[in-house]
Amino acid sequence: MLSVSGLAGPLGRAALLVGLIGAFFGMFAAAVGTRQQDEKVLKLVPRFATLSCVAAFLAFVAMEWAMITRDFSLAYIQKVGSRSTPALYNFTAVWSALEGSILLWLLVLTCLTLAIAYKYRARINDPMVGWAMATMFFVGIFFFILTLGPANPFGAGAPGVFDGPGPNPLLQNHILVVFHPPILYLGYVGMTVPFAFAIGALITGRVGEGWLIETRRWALFSWGLLTFGIILGSWWSYEVLGWSGVWAWDPVENASFIPWLTATAYIHSVLVQERRGMLRVWNLSLLVSTFSLTILGTFLTRSGVLNSVHAFSDSNIGPYLLSFFAIIVVVSVVLIGWRGDKLHAPGTIDSPLSREGAFLANNVIFSVFAFVVLLGTVFPLVVEAIQNRQLVVGEPFFDKLAVPTGLTLLFLMCIAPVLPWRKASSELLSERLFWPAWCGIAALVFSLLVGATGFAPLLTFTLGGFAGGAALRQLVLATRRQGLRGLVGRANGGMVVHIGVILIAVALAASNSYTRSQELSLKQGVVAQFAGHTFELTGFTEMSDARRTSISAVIRVDGGKSYAPAISKFKSMGTNIGTPSVKSSLTKDIYLTVEPPLKMSSKSAKIKVFIKPMVMWLWIGGFLMGFGTLLSAFPGRRRRPTDPTSARVPEYS
Amino acid sequence: MMKKLKSWPVWMLMGLLVVALLTVGTTRDSGPLTQSDRIDAITKRIACPTCDGESVFVSRATAAESIRNQVARDVAAGTMSDNQIIGSIADTFQGKILLVPRATGVDSLVWILPIAVLVCAVAGLFVAFRRWKRNNSGDATAEDIALVKRLLGEDPTDEENV
Numbered sequence: 001m002l003s004v005s006g007l008a009g010p011l012g013r014a015a016l017l018v019g020l021i022g023a024f025f026g027m028f029a030a031a032v033g034t035r036q037q038d039e040k041v042l043k044l045v046p047r048f049a050t051l052s053c054v055a056a057f058l059a060f061v062a063m064e065w066a067m068i069t070r071d072f073s074l075a076y077i078q079k080v081g082s083r084s085t086p087a088l089y090n091f092t093a094v095w096s097a098l099e100g101s102i103l104l105w106l107l108v109l110t111c112l113t114l115a116i117a118y119k120y121r122a123r124i125n126d127p128m129v130g131w132a133m134a135t136m137f138f139v140g141i142f143f144f145i146l147t148l149g150p151a152n153p154f155g156a157g158a159p160g161v162f163d164g165p166g167p168n169p170l171l172q173n174h175i176l177v178v179f180h181p182p183i184l185y186l187g188y189v190g191m192t193v194p195f196a197f198a199i200g201a202l203i204t205g206r207v208g209e210g211w212l213i214e215t216r217r218w219a220l221f222s223w224g225l226l227t228f229g230i231i232l233g234s235w236w237s238y239e240v241l242g243w244s245g246v247w248a249w250d251p252v253e254n255a256s257f258i259p260w261l262t263a264t265a266y267i268h269s270v271l272v273q274e275r276r277g278m279l280r281v282w283n284l285s286l287l288v289s290t291f292s293l294t295i296l297g298t299f300l301t302r303s304g305v306l307n308s309v310h311a312f313s314d315s316n317i318g319p320y321l322l323s324f325f326a327i328i329v330v331v332s333v334v335l336i337g338w339r340g341d342k343l344h345a346p347g348t349i350d351s352p353l354s355r356e357g358a359f360l361a362n363n364v365i366f367s368v369f370a371f372v373v374l375l376g377t378v379f380p381l382v383v384e385a386i387q388n389r390q391l392v393v394g395e396p397f398f399d400k401l402a403v404p405t406g407l408t409l410l411f412l413m414c415i416a417p418v419l420p421w422r423k424a425s426s427e428l429l430s431e432r433l434f435w436p437a438w439c440g441i442a443a444l445v446f447s448l449l450v451g452a453t454g455f456a457p458l459l460t461f462t463l464g465g466f467a468g469g470a471a472l473r474q475l476v477l478a479t480r481r482q483g484l485r486g487l488v489g490r491a492n493g494g495m496v497v498h499i500g501v502i503l504i505a506v507a508l509a510a511s512n513s514y515t516r517s518q519e520l521s522l523k524q525g526v527v528a529q530f531a532g533h534t535f536e537l538t539g540f541t542e543m544s545d546a547r548r549t550s551i552s553a554v555i556r557v558d559g560g561k562s563y564a565p566a567i568s569k570f571k572s573m574g575t576n577i578g579t580p581s582v583k584s585s586l587t588k589d590i591y592l593t594v595e596p597p598l599k600m601s602s603k604s605a606k607i608k609v610f611i612k613p614m615v616m617w618l619w620i621g622g623f624l625m626g627f628g629t630l631l632s633a634f635p636g637r638r639r640r641p642t643d644p645t646s647a648r649v650p651e652y653s
Numbered sequence: 654m655m656k657k658l659k660s661w662p663v664w665m666l667m668g669l670l671v672v673a674l675l676t677v678g679t680t681r682d683s684g685p686l687t688q689s690d691r692i693d694a695i696t697k698r699i700a701c702p703t704c705d706g707e708s709v710f711v712s713r714a715t716a717a718e719s720i721r722n723q724v725a726r727d728v729a730a731g732t733m734s735d736n737q738i739i740g741s742i743a744d745t746f747q748g749k750i751l752l753v754p755r756a757t758g759v760d761s762l763v764w765i766l767p768i769a770v771l772v773c774a775v776a777g778l779f780v781a782f783r784r785w786k787r788n789n790s791g792d793a794t795a796e797d798i799a800l801v802k803r804l805l806g807e808d809p810t811d812e813e814n815v
Contacts (some may be wrong), residue, residue: 028784206781239713243711250706348785357782364774379754379763386759392700393763394708394752401767437667453683458675517689578713608689 008066009074012059012154019055019110020144022048026113027137034130040123045133049117052140053110060107063153072164076100082166082572084546089172095181096167098302098317099153104182106143108189113140116193128211132193132200139192140395142324150317165572166547169533173568173579177238180229184256187226188294191263193218195291198284202335207342209274212283216270217633219287220490223263224629230256231622242565242578244515244591244610246508246618249398254377255297258370262290265366271490272356275421278345281336293374305381321468351423358416360610365412369405373398399512403456410460410505413467413498414440417474427488432473439469452514460509464502471495471502493632500628503621510614517611519595522555523604532612533558533590540600547571550579551598553605557583557590565594565607589615654790695724699742700750701775708752718751 026048033041063076067090080093080100094100113136120129141414147153171177194215201211234246235251247253266286272279299305303318336343349356376393383391392615418432443465447458474495478486486492518530522537529535536556541564543550548571552564563581570577576596583590593612657663686694693710701712709717709724715808718744727738754760756760 017793184710241711242713245711248711348788349782350785352778352782360778364771364778368767368771368774371770375763375766382762383759389753390749391760392706392750392752393754394698394700394706396698397763400753430661430664434659437664441667441671441674443673443680448674448678453678453681455675455679457676462671462675465726515690515693516687518687519689568675576713 002636004036006071006073008062008069008071009154009156012062012066013148013152015055015058015062016144016154019052019059019106020141020148022051022055023110023113023144024136024142025142026052027134030130030134030137034125034127034134037125039125041108042130045124045130046114046117046121047138049110049114049133052137052144053114056103056110056144058106059147059154060094060103061098061101067091067094072161072162073157074153075155076153077433078157078161078164078388080167081164083163083546084571085172086165086547088175089167089177092171092177092181093167094366096171096177099151099155100145101181101185101302102143102146102151102317103153105185105189106140106147108182108185109140109143109192112189112193113137116196127204128206129198130200132196132201135196135199136192139196143322143581146317146320150320165571166514169548169568169570169573170240172547173577174236174240176232176239178237182230182277183225183232184229187222187224187229188259190218190222190225191259191287191291191294192289193222194266197334198287199332201274202284202332202339205339205342207280207284207339209277212270214388216274219263219267220629220633223260223267224626224633225628226256226263227261228622228626231619231625235434236621238615239582240579242580242593244517244580244612245592246511246615249373249376249392249395251377252301254373255301258297258377259290259293261366261370261373262286262293262606264361265370266290266367268359269363272359276345276349277349277354278347278349279360280345280354283345284332284336286363286367288336289326289370292325292328292332293370295321295328299325300377323346340468352428353419353424355416355419355421358412358419362412362416363408365405365408369402369409372401372405377402393561406505407456407459407463410463410467414463414470417470417495433470436466436469436473438602439472440464440466443468453512454513457509457513460505464506464509468499468502471498472637488631488634490632493628493630496628496631497625498620498628500624500626503617503624507614507617507621511612511618515610515612517608519606519608521604521606522553526592530609533609533611535592535607535609537605538562538608540598540602540605542600551600553594553598553607554579554583555592555607557592563590563592565592567596567598586616588613688725691728691735692721692725695728695738696721698739698752699724700752702746702750 026045028039029044029048032038033045056402065071066074066077067081068087070081070083072081076097076099080097081090085093095104113133116134116136117124120126120133123129124133168174194364197211199214201207230253233256235246238244238246263286266283269279269286273283299318299321300551303321333340336358349360351357352361362575376397380391381391383389398560414436415429418429420428440462444458444462447461452458452461472495475487475492477490480486487496516531520528520530520535522528522535524537524539527534527536534557536559537553538556539554541552541554548568550566550568552566554562554564556562561583563583565581566579568573568577568579578593578596580591589610589612591612592612593608595606595608696710696717697708699709701707701709701714701717701720703716704712704714707714707717709720723742724738727733727741733741739751754763757763
């Protein structure tokens with residue numbers, strides 16, 4: 001007879017099988033019902049969406065149940081479960097390795113499919129909605145197959161195992177493990193919705209602007225969640241890893257950043273299509289790229305072909321993901337080719353010096369940036385394939401190319417917000433850019449006064465001031481006229497996002513350029529100094545439980561509050577894991593790490609101090625980006641829908 | 654008065670001011686780096702030989718620790734430049750630990766391809782604008798002109814009309 005905990009495996013497997021059947025019939029109902037315009041069949045679509053979502057939810061609950069009850073009959077629990085893991089990290093351990101993370105992906109995807117099915121249930125006989133639903137189910141089928149095949153979290157484990165190592169120690173010492181992966185997945189998987197509608201539009205031939213309007217909020221929210229997920233990941237890295245950085249251009253970080261870049265290009269260029277009816281092929285290509293890059297990124301980081309501190313162990317999931325990626329690309333390209341005649345845009349862009357011209361330039365930069373990051377990420381694979389030798393492409397390479405790219409994007413952020421649609425005259429530009437340009441000069445002067453040096457950081461501060469001025473100008477004009485309502489809508493909410501991006505750029509330039517570090521050998525009772533701060537070792541604290549032993553060095557900073565960087569030894573892993581301690585303020589962070597070995601009986605400790613300016617502004621900028629995205633989701637003032645969008649502007653003298 | 658302020662000579666002066674200030678900021682002394690700063694800068698460019706793509710700066714692995722100590726000794730000795738220190742360590746590991754690919758052979762592709770793609774993209778944009786300009790020689794209709802006048806008369810802060 002099966003124990004209660006032993007039920008999780010069979011229940012989970014059964015739920016996944018039911019979910020797969022539900023998704024299969026859902027796709028069949030959506031496709032056949034749409035093709036034959038059979039309303040009875042189409043009415044089944046929301047029911048199948050419910051079935052597959054409930055099944056995925058049950059499978060997820062079964063996995064959580066197995067984790068909570070420490071059901072070591074499952075191979076996955078043997079891999080990431082442990083009797084000594086605290087309840088919170090035991091709960092999050094479900095997504096701490098390949099199989100569980102794919103299960104989380106599946107849960108988010110089926111929830112989105114259900115949300116779409118119910119939102120559009122009254123219009124389910126609209127062929128575009130029908131084909132979009134069929135696409136959502138198709139993607140769902142693929143992920144159900146993964147969880148039943150190469151990424152099965154309910155596989156039986158070896159007999160006689162009664163405990164496990166628990167999740168990676170880095171995944172059990174910060175609260176952000178609860179938020180970062182699910183939010184990132186919401187953004188990642190959310191991109192499936194606009195992709196599905198794009199496929200629906202291509203199949204039905206309704207490639208005008210209707211599908212864009214249907215999906216713009218989905219695309220915006222997915223982008224916002226992806227942004228927020230990436231920012232949370234950076235914060236986590238900063239607080240946990242102990243090397244004082246927020247971004248290491250690790251392949252897994254890149255795997256989320258590349259689709260973010262193409263999605264960012266999309267949410268800008270989509271405005272040109274909505275307004276002018278242009279760039280249809282380009283927008284479809286960006287959506288297809290964004291979605292397919294999420295799959296390619298998953299392949300690169302989950303199949304074991306690339307090494308990364310984040311990457312999960314080798315598995316045979318690679319060929320599945322690569323095949324799915326190929327199917328998406330081939331089907332999308334064939335559909336775009338098939339609808340080529342309908343995708344021809346009627347309008348023209350009158351001048352490069354226009355809002356749409358700036359969006360195009362923005363798209364070129366974002367796309368080239370995405371290509372650079374993808375190239376740097378996969379280049380070691382290319383070299384290994386050609387020359388059978390190993391190569392590492394790391395942070396300095398990406399930094400070298402990211403700095404000029406970022407500066408170019410900042411420059412565009414100075415100009416674009418003040419550009420009108422169609423064409424700008426030099427007088428108009430001079431009028432609108434005057435005060436923003438002075439903001440840039442003021443930022444430069446202020447930077448010099450506080451001692452900033454170096455061309456790239458100073459140019460960043462100047463352009464940051466300029467771009468901030470341009471964004472603020474737009475917001476001031478809008479709020480003067482409309483009050484607080486002037487903060488909402490895509491253009492004005494977008495300006496709040498721009499201010500967030502500017503703060504992040506300035507904070508990154510400052511923290512990367514002016515970080516100072518020093519190793520200090522501290523003796524108890526002796527005050528050491530570095531960069532105008534004092535550090536005094538006042539003692540040690542030890543904490544030990546079944547999972548780990550931690551020793552912290554208690555250090556009083558500037559004669560005030562004490563901070564306690566620690567070294568932990570996880571019993572399952574055996575190696576030392578450092579945990580930094582950070583004194584944060586608006587102007588700078590004092591980031592402390594302690595070097596092993598550390599002994600309670602010792603009267604001294606070797607610490608490393610990093611003085612990092614403006615790090616707090618990274619998180620404030622991230623918050624503003626999220627807030628701005630929310631503001632963008634509310635409707636702003638609209639032009640009259642009867643106004644034509646493609647009439648040419650005549651020359652006025 | 655304001656119109657004069659926004660004339661092109663003022664913009665030229667602003668441009669010159671920015672260039673002058675940037676030159677001052679770029680050329681002035683940023684103060685001495687600590688040995689630790691220099692060690693950090695060097696170890697950020699070296700890959701940990703036993704890790705999964707991490708730099709020696711980031712990694713806490715034993716091999717990374719050993720290289721960090723080697724770099725610290727070289728920096729303390731004060732006889733080699735940053736590139737010489739990195740070169741000597743790269744020679745020991747036969748180049749496998751450089752985080753920046755060399756600009757020779759197959760490795761150079763990682764530098765050439767981004768530039769090639771950027772040039773192609775900018776050229777494509779240039780061609781597209783030329784074609785749009787060529788296709789855009791028709792005169793505006795009375796309806797177009799009326800529309801533009803109406804739009805120009807609208808609230809400039811309207812998000813769809815800015």
